Amino acid sequence: MSKNASIEPTPQDLGFFSRIAHPGYFLQWSKYWLTPLTIITVVLLAFGTYLAFFNSPADYQQGDTVRIMYVHVPNAWLSQFCYAVMVVASVGSLVWRHPLADVSAKAAAPLGATFTAVALATGALWGAPTWGTFWEWDGRMTSTLVMLFIYLGIIALWRTFEDQARAGRIIAVITLVGAINIPIIKFSVEWWNTLHQPASVFRPDGPTMPMSILLPLFVMFFGFSFLFLLLHFISMRAEILRRRVRALERRNAQRLREQQS
Amino acid sequence: MIDISQHFEFILGSYLVTCALVGALVILVNRDYHVQEKRLADLEAKGLRRRSEENKK
Structure with missing residues (x-):
């Protein structure tokens, strides 16, 4: 090996999936997605808000009050999806020690915390x-509040460690432990008597609401999902x-x- | 517009809270990205390069 040979593989040396996940290559390809994602997000959220009102x-x-939904x-x-992204990234970080997995997990945490805070606030405004x-200490609401605290704890931990690679491994373990809260949130409405209604969209016997309500719900659902994708890309780029x-x-x-010496 | 006088304050409050929190997130994420971009450009302007980039030459 020559003296100047790089230990870090170049994107060209890697397979397809490793290549798109290479930090340098990610910076290259992700920049072409930012403008289309921004346009799709703005159009969907604007159209969804129009349908909602x-x-x-x-x-x-x-x-x-269905408009709050x-x-x-x-x-x-x-x-919950942000946390699922963090769980997948944590596995990638612990098993393959992939630097982009760390970056993805760190970038998703503030997004997840914000979406959880919005869900709690709008849920309270719907509940009143x-x-x-505004609030009841039932299974769904309490477990969602716990998830907000988990997000805030993870954000605080990322800021605590100077060595981000070491932080990534420790936080990955904590993230996997915290994943126990996801099924609790999901099934809390079935396990316990709660004020919160059970699932009404994704059910084996179909949605319990008419298309006139489902349509704005789906448009907003995709609008916010694209917003997450856009912000996640930008946050990952910032972290790299x-x-x-x-x-x-x-x-x-x-x-x-x-x-000096 | 459909008459939403019923519980109007709660509906408006929900959309305002969403706009405020999500809007703040969008601003902070974008600002952070531009700050990092500028810091990197400033360091590169001083002639600093990552080892992998130097090795490519």
């Missing part, structure tokens, strides 16, 4: 006129750049020390 009828039971349900779904209370900045700052400090 101008096209959706009031529900026969909930009345007009169009922001509450997508954010509640994303609060419908149930007569941050790690490069750190590496260069270390090299700069080392160079200055060598010049």
